[in-house]
Amino acid sequence: MTQNSLPTFWSRKREGFGRGWYKFSRNPLSMVGLSMILLIAFLAVFAPFVSPYPKHAGVFVNFAEASQPPSLRYLFGTDVFGRDILSRIFFGFRFSLMMGAVVLCLVVPPGVILGLIAGYFKGSWVDTVIMRITDIFVAVPPLILALAICSVLTPNIFNAMMAVSLMWWPWYCRLVYGLSSSLRNEFFVEAAELTGAGRVHILFKEILPNCVSPIFTKMSLDMGWVMLIGATLSFVGLGVQPPKPGLGTMVADGRIYMPDQWWITVFPALAIMIVVLGFNLLGDGLRDLFAVEEV
Amino acid sequence: MSESLLEIKNLHVGFDIYGGHLKVLDGVNFAVGKGEKVGLVGETGCGKTTTMKTVMRILPIPPAKVRNGEVFYKGKNLLRVNLRKVRGVKGKGISMIFQDPTAALNPVFTIGRQLMDVVRYSTGADRSGDKIRNRAIGALKDVAMPDPERILSNYPIQLSGGMRQRICIAMALVTGWEFLIADEPTTSLDVTIQDQVLRLLGNLIEEKGNSTILITHSLGIVREWTDRVYVMYAGNMVEASPTKELFSKPLHPYTQGLMKAVPKLTGEGMAEGVTGRIPNYLTPPAGCRFHPRCPHVMPICEKERPPFFDVGDAHQVACFLYKE
Amino acid sequence: MRLGIFLLKRLGYSIFVLIGLSILVFIIARVMPGDPARAALGPRAPEWAVQRVRESMYLDKPLYTQYVYWLRDALHGDFGESLVTRREVAQDIKEFLPATMELALFSGVIMAVFGILLGSISARYSNTWVDNVVRVGSYVGVCTPSFVFAVLFMLAFGYVLHILPSIGRLSAGVTKPPVITGMIIFDGLITGNFHAVGDTLWHLIMPGVALALGGMSQEARITRSSMSDNLQKDYIAAERVQGIPERVINLRYLLRPSLIPTVSILGLDFAALLANAFIVELIFNWPGMSRYGINAMLRKDLNAIIAVIMVMGIVFIIMNIIVDIVVTFLDPRIRLGAERSK
Numbered sequence: 001m002t003q004n005s006l007p008t009f010w011s012r013k014r015e016g017f018g019r020g021w022y023k024f025s026r027n028p029l030s031m032v033g034l035s036m037i038l039l040i041a042f043l044a045v046f047a048p049f050v051s052p053y054p055k056h057a058g059v060f061v062n063f064a065e066a067s068q069p070p071s072l073r074y075l076f077g078t079d080v081f082g083r084d085i086l087s088r089i090f091f092g093f094r095f096s097l098m099m100g101a102v103v104l105c106l107v108v109p110p111g112v113i114l115g116l117i118a119g120y121f122k123g124s125w126v127d128t129v130i131m132r133i134t135d136i137f138v139a140v141p142p143l144i145l146a147l148a149i150c151s152v153l154t155p156n157i158f159n160a161m162m163a164v165s166l167m168w169w170p171w172y173c174r175l176v177y178g179l180s181s182s183l184r185n186e187f188f189v190e191a192a193e194l195t196g197a198g199r200v201h202i203l204f205k206e207i208l209p210n211c212v213s214p215i216f217t218k219m220s221l222d223m224g225w226v227m228l229i230g231a232t233l234s235f236v237g238l239g240v241q242p243p244k245p246g247l248g249t250m251v252a253d254g255r256i257y258m259p260d261q262w263w264i265t266v267f268p269a270l271a272i273m274i275v276v277l278g279f280n281l282l283g284d285g286l287r288d289l290f291a292v293e294e295v
Numbered sequence: 296m297s298e299s300l301l302e303i304k305n306l307h308v309g310f311d312i313y314g315g316h317l318k319v320l321d322g323v324n325f326a327v328g329k330g331e332k333v334g335l336v337g338e339t340g341c342g343k344t345t346t347m348k349t350v351m352r353i354l355p356i357p358p359a360k361v362r363n364g365e366v367f368y369k370g371k372n373l374l375r376v377n378l379r380k381v382r383g384v385k386g387k388g389i390s391m392i393f394q395d396p397t398a399a400l401n402p403v404f405t406i407g408r409q410l411m412d413v414v415r416y417s418t419g420a421d422r423s424g425d426k427i428r429n430r431a432i433g434a435l436k437d438v439a440m441p442d443p444e445r446i447l448s449n450y451p452i453q454l455s456g457g458m459r460q461r462i463c464i465a466m467a468l469v470t471g472w473e474f475l476i477a478d479e480p481t482t483s484l485d486v487t488i489q490d491q492v493l494r495l496l497g498n499l500i501e502e503k504g505n506s507t508i509l510i511t512h513s514l515g516i517v518r519e520w521t522d523r524v525y526v527m528y529a530g531n532m533v534e535a536s537p538t539k540e541l542f543s544k545p546l547h548p549y550t551q552g553l554m555k556a557v558p559k560l561t562g563e564g565m566a567e568g569v570t571g572r573i574p575n576y577l578t579p580p581a582g583c584r585f586h587p588r589c590p591h592v593m594p595i596c597e598k599e600r601p602p603f604f605d606v607g608d609a610h611q612v613a614c615f616l617y618k619e
Numbered sequence: 620m621r622l623g624i625f626l627l628k629r630l631g632y633s634i635f636v637l638i639g640l641s642i643l644v645f646i647i648a649r650v651m652p653g654d655p656a657r658a659a660l661g662p663r664a665p666e667w668a669v670q671r672v673r674e675s676m677y678l679d680k681p682l683y684t685q686y687v688y689w690l691r692d693a694l695h696g697d698f699g700e701s702l703v704t705r706r707e708v709a710q711d712i713k714e715f716l717p718a719t720m721e722l723a724l725f726s727g728v729i730m731a732v733f734g735i736l737l738g739s740i741s742a743r744y745s746n747t748w749v750d751n752v753v754r755v756g757s758y759v760g761v762c763t764p765s766f767v768f769a770v771l772f773m774l775a776f777g778y779v780l781h782i783l784p785s786i787g788r789l790s791a792g793v794t795k796p797p798v799i800t801g802m803i804i805f806d807g808l809i810t811g812n813f814h815a816v817g818d819t820l821w822h823l824i825m826p827g828v829a830l831a832l833g834g835m836s837q838e839a840r841i842t843r844s845s846m847s848d849n850l851q852k853d854y855i856a857a858e859r860v861q862g863i864p865e866r867v868i869n870l871r872y873l874l875r876p877s878l879i880p881t882v883s884i885l886g887l888d889f890a891a892l893l894a895n896a897f898i899v900e901l902i903f904n905w906p907g908m909s910r911y912g913i914n915a916m917l918r919k920d921l922n923a924i925i926a927v928i929m930v931m932g933i934v935f936i937i938m939n940i941i942v943d944i945v946v947t948f949l950d951p952r953i954r955l956g957a958e959r960s961k
Contacts, residue, residue, distance in 0.1 A: 132639070135636050136640050137643070139636045139637070139639075140640060140890075140931055140932045141890040141891060141893055141894035143894035143895070143897070144894050144928060145643075145647075148644065148916055149647055152648060152919065152924075228764050232764055232766060232895075232898060235766050236897075236898060236913065237917065251766070251767065251770065255770060255902075258770070258773070258774050258778065259778040262774060265770055265774075269770065269771070272763070272764060273759065273763045273764075276762040276763070277759070277762040280758065280761065351856075351860055353856040353860060389860075390860065391857070393853050393856070393857055394853075398852060398853035398854060399856075399857040400854055400857070401858070401872050402854075402950075403875050403879075403949060403950055403951060404872065404875070413858075413862065416861075416862050450951045450952070452952050466857075466861055467861075469861075
């Protein structure tokens with residue numbers, strides 16, 4: 001009888017993923033979250049094709065149809081410029097998702113790397129310097145500093161993303177610091193050190209793989225929070241600028257027309273909530289998934 | 296046999312879980328007489344703790360469900376009694392010691408607080424603070440705790456495992472046990488402490504002359520400390536016998552397998568185990584739950600569940616081999 | 620004594636963090652493109668006036684010199700002059716801070732009390748309709764930004780139903796009690812002006828609840844999950860076996876260990892509350908420091924921006940210290956962790 005070849009790194013990963021997916025899909029709430037996200041992503045990416053009035057997302061005026069309540073023609077009504085709210089929401093998802101994705105891409109690598117290093121060299125000056133710097137950033141709630149940063153720069157979505165990124169990386173650093181500093185006392189790290197593995201190898205091949213689950217969980221939850229902050233910034237006028245259809249911007253735009261043309265504000269607000277809800281459900285599902293795996 | 300203090304009849308308990316229903320206890324029959332020391336042996340997962348939790352009414356009742364059966368204590372059906380009244384019965388009658396003393400003590404309160412609360416509520420009356428404190432200290436002395444006054448102001452985390460278990464015994468003591476259920480009282484302790492605690496427990500039991508159920512998976516402990524033994528497998532009682540006879544004449548194939556699994560001090564031969572695994576409670580085997588692993592399996596075993604058959608002096612086996 | 624040492628260490632550490640924060644904020648504020656002096660005075664102001672403002676803000680000196688001057692002034696309580704209100708920033712803050720504190724305390728109390736209450740109820744009636752309603756509700760509460768709640772409340776209760784006032788802190792015609800703490804509720808109670816107290820409470824409801832909902836939902840969820848977990852623990856079963864009445868178990872032996880994660884989160888939730896106050900105060904035109912701050916940010920009023928952030932930092936640090944003390948009190952394992960025998 002032939003011997004089975006030893007499982008390779010990737011075949012094990014595939015099997016792990018398969019098992020993980022099986023467990024994840026058993027949890028109804030997580031699947032709801034995942035479907036919501038997929039739907040929103042689809043709407044965002046294909047917005048020009050799926051929205052009923054794609055041109056309304058940009059500069060567009062049609063005063064004849066302005067301020068129409070929700071109807072069959074304009075499912076969520078129109079705003080004061082006659083733009084279809086539903087289509088604008090689809091395009092608004094683009095900004096939200098972009099904000100979340102870009103911020104996380106910017107924030108996670110440096111935060112994780114610094115956290116790994118600080119945790120591994122716990123007790124040394126490297127640790128002290130890095131952690132004191134993060135302490136300064138977390139001394140104030142992120143939104144406040146983000147507001148401040150945005151206010152000194154020209155208000156637009158890119159600067160908003162930079163501002164939020166600047167505020168966000170310390171949280172990943174701290175998360176990974178906690179993990180890394182406790183993991184570094186584990187036997188497998190000691191074993192690697194004894195066999196002469198270089199520090200880089202230890203950090204990335206030994207410690208990091210064990211941190212992946214909490215990092216992923218945090219990332220999926222953070223997508224929601226970052227988008228929330230993005231919407232808040234837009235609401236105050238520091239994020240997505242009109243006439244672009246940022247979700248927070250739309251809520252702000254519609255505020256002065258309350259309560260009569262309530263739909264201009266309420267529907268974008270609901271959209272924000274749904275996006276954040278989706279990512280929260282997804283993140284919670286991932287957290288439950290990983291928590292049980294560890295037992 | 297003296298009249299039973301505690302009697303469990305045909306108990307069926309299940310757990311509702313996400314994937315279905317776990318049929319854990321499948322018709323358990325169990326009796327303890329006055330002053331008897333009964334051992335309950337079985338491997339982890341066979342339902343020993345579940346049975347006891349049902350008696351004490353501390354099963355988490357959503358997932359768990361008592362599907363059938365009765366539990367009589369001093370003639371009263373504990374399952375039907377209002378929960379509050381059971382507490383009266385429990386507090387003044389049955390005490391329980393848990394497996395893991397660390398988990399059994401509330402970590403954020405001092406020993407003194409917990410112990411004194413037990414004194415206050417289990418004796419029913421509102422005694423003065425001093426009397427309660429003295430009673431608590433007395434209980435600690437009874438379990439040979441050094442420096443009881445200091446212990447009162449300590450937190451569980453500051454004490455060793457052996458000390459924690461002794462405090463749990465003290466708490467059981469204070470509720471005035473007529474009937475003690477000790478769920479693997481020494482399993483989570485170091486071997487050197489195990490003997491100490493067991494000896495303490497044994498002495499207290501001798502002194503009070505009360506009935507005891509000693510749950511364990513260690514045959515050695517059973518042999519030394521019990522009068523009678525029940526062997527449990529996968530939610531069923533499979534054998535019940537006076538202790539000496541169980542060791543000299545194990546009848547149920549599972550019991551025989553257990554005996555063989557203990558390595559002999561003389562060092563001859565390898566210890567044998569029992570092949571196979573405990574069944575899946577979602578889809579347990581039909582008929583006798585042990586039949587897939589039984590070396591003497593017969594066709595009837597796959598269809599019907601064997602009841603207890605009397606075999607000689609107070610010795611019962613749930614196996615069709617002994618039907619006559 | 621241990622508490623004293625602990626406090627001293629935290630204070631020293633906090634001062635360090637505050638200094639670091641001030642440097643950070645300072646850099647952010649001064650690195651802005653454009654000329655703040657010109658921006659403040661407007662395009663039509665004469666050059667000599669702009670130059671004077673520049674000098675008063677030391678804008679022509681190198682950055683670290685600017686910082687040193689700022690620090691020296693700040694330690695004397697002088698945060699410079701607001702380019703918007705033309706008053707001393709310190710004075711502005713003194714005037715507006717109490718209103719924010721009142722709002723924050725009101726929301727904070729609602730958040731903590733109702734959050735824990737709802738979480739406990741949810742855990743007690745686990746898996747029944749009560750539990751499900753609370754869980755869904757708190758999920759929604761967590762995912763919805765405060766400003767959405769604020770806007771919706773204004774719509775529903777302010778405009779449509781007309782029961783709650785939408786603007787400001789006191790209705791016109793109600794005399795404000797003399798300033799003792801600056802917080803109308805306390806001042807009113809002390810001086811016996813109950814009309815003002817009632818009126819302020821009425822005004823506090825909408826912004827307070829809008830701010831509190833996010834944190835309340837978070838607290839409810841954590842309380843629920845920690846209580847559910849603890850209900851399964853052996854020590855609860857042991858306590859039942861020992862005859863301790865259910866009421867005592869719930870109120871004492873279950874509550875304290877369950878509160879530990881909740882209180883730990885309270886600090887973060889309070890921070891989020893303070894941050895969201897910036898927006899909510901703007902929406903309700905609440906005359907607080909956060910509204911002042913956000914206006915300062917929108918108008919690039921540098922001195923005010925820096926000062927507001929520093930004050931926020933101090934408040935947050937104090938809050939964290941309080942939370943840490945409470946948690947240590949609740950969970951002896953933390954302070955005894957080093958003393959474990961075995």
